[in-house]
Amino acid sequence: MxxxxxxxxxxxxxxxxxxxxxxxxxxxxxxxxxxxxxxxxxxxxxxxxxxxxxxxxxxxxxxxxxxxxxxxxxxxxxxxxxxxxxxxxxxxxxxxxxxxxxxxxxxxxxxTAVRTAAASAITSKYLSPPNVGRIAIIGAGLQGLYHVKMLSLIYPEAEFQVVDINENAVGRVAEQTYSKATVVRVKEAEVAIRTANVIVTATSQLEDVAFQFGWVKEGGLVLPVNPRGWSQDITTETDVLLADDVEQFKTYITATGSPYRDISRIRGSIGDVIVGRVAGRVSNADRIAVFNLGLAxxxxxxxxxxxxxxxxxxxxxxxxx
CATH class of the missing domain: 3.30.1780.10 (ornithine cyclodeaminase, domain 1)
Incomplete structure (x- = not known):
């Protein structure tokens, strides 16, 4: 042999x-x-x-x-x-x-940290509103850190409002982000979400609703790293609903008993948007949510x-x- x-x-x-x-x-x-x-x-x-x-x-x-x-x-x-x-x-x-x-x-x-944050950054490149000035990052762990690093390459002068119960964790994110981007700590997720153009929820898995889609302002782009934690209307009130892979997202919803009962409005994938098969942002006022569950x-x-x-x-x- x-x-x-x-x-x-x-x-x-x-x-x-x-x-x-x-x-x-x-x-x-x-x-x-x-x-x-x-x-x-x-x-x-x-x-x-x-x-x-x-x-x-x-x-x-x-x-x-x-x-x-x-x-x-x-x-x-x-x-x-x-x-x-x-x-x-x-x-x-x-x-x-x-x-x-x-x-x-x-x-x-x-x-895993790199590809997840990079997927969010590329998604934002194609779907964010113009003139992104403020980005909310909920969670200052490894995913939060790499999301700041990756998104700051797309938006080098943006203000990152990072929310975490651990003040030291936010400080570490600021110290390890080498760009012109500003990192500030915000105590409440609602405050950060209401003022942000791009919102990343990079928390661990949440069983209860922690974020209300009603907090998202006109033109906001929502990128949940973990799909749970948002209110039901994230799948019903968005102007555009997408995933990194539609079949995988629907399989996940079925297999895990996701809290989102209605996913019928999911339009397609990020890849579909990039190659022009599916329309992404049509209006600057569109509120968009993208579930990137992670692609092998x-x-x-x-x-x-x-x-x-x-x-x-x-x-x-x-x-x-």
Whole structure:
């Protein structure tokens, strides 16, 4: 039997790759375009739910144009902070599309944060109102931090109103955001949402309604990182309702008992908007909501870019199997 090898990239290894955030934006925009043109395979994620605040999902993606294939096995445990562990953990496995053999296994925490925030930033690029001056970020954890970093590349002079019960967490976001963007702490989500042009709710999973769609002003763009937590009318009163993948979103709604009873008005995907198949913002006054649940093809694309850097510089550990 022939011995094969796989490159292992730990969390520290992945951090050393230093994938430029601008490159991540370009990758995600291109992958959204692939989605809109149908050049992808991205079945709805499947998973198990060991607790009310937890999930473990399998996410497979195939990008034929780039010939990249892989699977992310990702867990989200909202209570992990109580035992000093990250809320999101996981591994990405990349496979050789010609043989099916695994060629790389890497920690997926960093790439999940990067691709999620990049997806929001590209969504905002195509759907935000003109002259974005104020952005609300609800939650100052890892996702909140990377959303500020990514969105500040699109809106370098915007004011980011960050809401978190932990004042120190907001301070860390401000310290780690290297741009002209201003980061200020706002105590109440309602105050930040009412004045923002773009709203990102980057909290852990919420079982109860914490945000009212009625707080969103004319022209506002709402980007929930976790789909729960908004009032029912986010799906009925929006002028435009979209998702990163419609089939996956509908599957999620059915499988998890989502609080949103009516999703019949969902118009299409971000990829559809980018390639011109579906109209996005028609009026500056349109209130738009986009549910980006996370695409495996984004994980595969970002992970492949990280692997390319590792191979160029001989990083990681080569294991035989």
């Amino acid at each position: 022939t011995t094969s090898s796989v490159r292992w990239l730990s969390r520290n290894d992945v951090a050393k790759m230093s994938l430029p955030l601008t490159s991540a934006l370009d990758i995600i925009e291109g992958t959204f375009r692939d989605h809109g043109s149908g050049a992808f395979e991205n079945p709805p994620k499947i998973g198990i739910h060991p607790g009310n605040d937890s999930f473990i999902h399998a996410m497979a993606g195939w990008l034929p144009r780039q010939r990249r294939a892989g699977l992310k096995w990702v867990a989200g445990y909202s209570s992990n902070h109580k035992v000093s562990l990250p809320n999101i953990t996981g591994l990405l496995v990349l496979n050789d599309p010609d043989t099916g053999l695994p060629i790389c296994v890497m920690d997926a925490a960093y790439l 093809m984004h994980d595969v694309a970002i992970g492949s870019a990280i692997l390319d850097i590792a191979e160029q510089h001989g990083l990681g550990t080569i294991l035989s199997y």
